[in-house]
Amino acid sequence: MSRRDNPTVVVVEEGMREGMQIESADIPVDAKIELLDALSATGLRHIVVGSFVSPKWVPQMARIEEVIAGFTPREGVTYTALALNARGVERRAEHTPPLSPPDGIGRSMIHLCDVFVQRNSARSTADERTALPDIVAAAVARGVREATVAVNAAWGSNWLGTFTQEERIAALAEQRDEWAAAGVPTTGVYLGDPMSFNTPGDVAAMVAWVRDHWPEVRTVHLHLHDGRGAALTSAWAALRELGPEHTLVIDASIGGMGGCPYCGNGRATKMIPTEDLVEMLRGEGIDTGIDLDALIEAAHLAEKVVGHELYGRVSKAGPRPGPDRLYPMDMPLVETIDSAQHFRLGPGVYAGNPAPWKKPITSEARDAVEREIS
Structure with missing residues (x-):
């Protein structure tokens, strides 16, 4: 479905988390701080600064506390960090602020790939389903009034192959029903694709289904990896399925760096380069408030920080000259x-x-x- 009126688009910068987790663990803290400060100065409003995870398995995040202590927060920028367990949540809370406080939205997730979730978090899909009631109860006890339901490895897995739209819908609906039973409406849907199975047609079809069947959902969040080259086009296809009453959140990474070490593709998984996404949105008449020139400079800085060429195109060819x-x-x-x-x-x-x-x-x-x- 094609629409003339675009949704609100929110760009989430994942370079410091998704990008750095697949780069060298030897990158100095000072270099990471320099890049984070450069990203903060671009007009980006949402930046993920890293993750609170075990340094044994993700040594790139071993010194995240030093990065947070050393960077200069910008007013109006939301800074977040990923936490995968209770200890990570505690560590994150110790750094709030400058990290932003929780947004008050309840969240749940089911992975369609039982192999990937075990490799990534030592839990099974069955464990995730079993934990749903407790997740919802804890969120209700915190006073949440709305929820986002998520499905990860949404379109496919390097170990199990392609998943169907019916499987995605079933996993989302299971969570939505659990929240509804507790009196909490689902207002957001998150679709993750760590193994780059997205195609424009499949992404558009999923977003259109949510739009048509769950009108109370106003926010769609896409985390698309670009290992097979379709992520930016898939994000555009999703954008065309939503109207001005919606918000489309798109995760991107400076230079396109990114990748999960547990997914089997490493750095080749990549992400949507932030600078390419912002240029595309600008061409579609969508103002993100992000300074593209500053973003391009940050992309070149990112290449110096990681020590190799990154994957963005706009940083190489430049934006379309006005x-x-x-x-x-x-x-x-x-x-x-x-x-x-x-x-x-x-x-x-x-x-x-x-x-x-x-x-x-x-x-x-x-x-x-x-x-x-x-």
């Missing part, structure tokens, strides 16, 4: 990624490149554009 940032018509040939950085570093990066034009290039159409903006 009327006031058109390329010079007489610029020489540009072949390398380094030379292509003229959009941010200036013409010095292509100095000396061949320019075979025998006479200056002129264009009445370009003259008209420049008259219009002057």
Whole structure:
């Protein structure tokens, strides 16, 4: 279904958590703090700073307390961290603030892949289902008034193959019924895809089903991995299924870095590069309030921090130039990624490149554009 009126789009930056957890454990704390501060200065409003997990199994997060103690929080930015067990929740609470307090929404999750959840959290899908009543009861005791239900490995698993929409619906409905029995309405749906099984058609169909069958759900949250190259297109397909009454939350990661060490694909799993997502949204007329130029600089900083090239495209080719940032018509040939950085570093990066034009290039159409903006 195609709609002209777009939903509100919220971009959640996962580079410091999803990205760093798959990068080297030797990255210095100071470098992580520098990147987190750079991300905070881009206009991003939601940043996940890391996770409180066992340093034995995720050594990249061993010094998360030092990162939190060292960065400079920005007013208006929500900073969160992942916690997978009671001890992690306690550690997170010790750093709130600067981490943001809980939002008061109850949450539950069922993994469709029983293999992945055991590899990732030493629990089974059956354990998750058994725990549902206690999760709901504890949330009600805290005073929650609405809930988000989640399904992870929603579209498929490297160990079990592709899952059906009926399986996704059943897992979500089971949780929704549990919350409803406790008098708590479900207002949000989270769809996670750690193993990159998403396709635009399947994602759009799932979002459309939620829209049509559960009108009380106003927020859809997508965590899509990009190991097979479809994540950004899948996010766009989801966007087209929602209207202005909805909020679409999209997780992304600076440079596209990311991946779960338990899913079998490592860094190849990747995520939607934040800079690519923001540029796409801008092209669709959706203002995120994020400074794309600052985000691109953060992407290049991220490459220095992790020590290798990342996966974003906009940081390499630049955003589509607007009327006031058109390329010079007489610029020489540009072949390398380094030379292509003229959009941010200036013409010095292509100095000396061949320019075979025998006479200056002129264009009445370009003259008209420049008259219009002057």
